[in-house]
Amino acid sequence: MPTDVTAADAATIALALRKGLRSLAKAVVVITCRHGGQRYAMTATAVSELSMDPPSMLICVNKSASLFAPLSQGADFCINILTARQAEISALCAGKEKGEARFSVGDWRQSPLGHAYLADAQASIFCRSVANTMFGTHGLFIGEVQEVIDLAPIDPLVYMDGRYGCFAAGLGTADRR
Template identity: 30%
Template sequence: MDAIDTMTSERFRHALSRLGAAVNVITTAGPAGRHGMTASAVCSVTDSPPTVLVCMNRRSGSHQRFRDNGTLCVNVLAGHHQALSTRFATPAEAAARFDYDHWTELVTGAPVLADASAALDCRISQVSDVGTHSVFFCEVVGVSLAAQAGGLVWFDRAYHALGTG
């Protein structure tokens, strides 16, 4: 094993590229407008009340919109959503991100990808700042599930499809 006792941001990011993570498109709508971004820093916190967390860089153009709207939807992507994920991760595509897929709404009005493997519609209940990022704690108020499960994972800087979706 290659052991190095010097911690750098680059070394840390390289190590975390080995931590597989679900790929999600996080969306919002409200007074600050409709917006979305690709994120893998999402996880469950508790089921009572149903809560997830989403980590977001405070320097991103998305951050303030999510904070101002106070809502978000975690759209869990399936294997066939690679192009969608890339579009929502590319700043040059920001104006056209919602143009190519079918979007609906649940409770909060945040855009829900109609064929997402799962969608978690949330109200942001708390925000904590840590280093360069904010951690959004989000109470889940609505859920949508696809008929067939499927997943899209980011591992070792590449997409990997899981399941049948």
């Protein structure tokens, strides 16, 4: 924390940031990994493409999440982008259930690479863990993309202002010829 920001100022800024971020709509994903023979799953929105050369993804995971320890030890991971019909899976993996019970709903399968993935997700992005760093309460994990399973039509589950929603196709689109 910069020396000119007091703890009280930092708390006020964090509260304002949390409120401001409620207006940022994000696709909902479930990040999975396998480590020590156990499957892990966690709902997240702090996921982003990092680079196309090499193709890579960035995920941010709270240090208190069960997924944090295996990722910190270099576990490869899969980013499953949920469809609008998969809010129940998101809720299970966001803390409603723990451990293996998070895989009780949905068509979960194992890829040839050993990843647990959701077969009917909007897309599943399989990543080899290549780097990580810690910042504040979170770990930032970079994965080099090894494979992508992409289903159509596009109908992602979206999270904003503490609620699930879906993308309204066609709104705000222009002729891009």
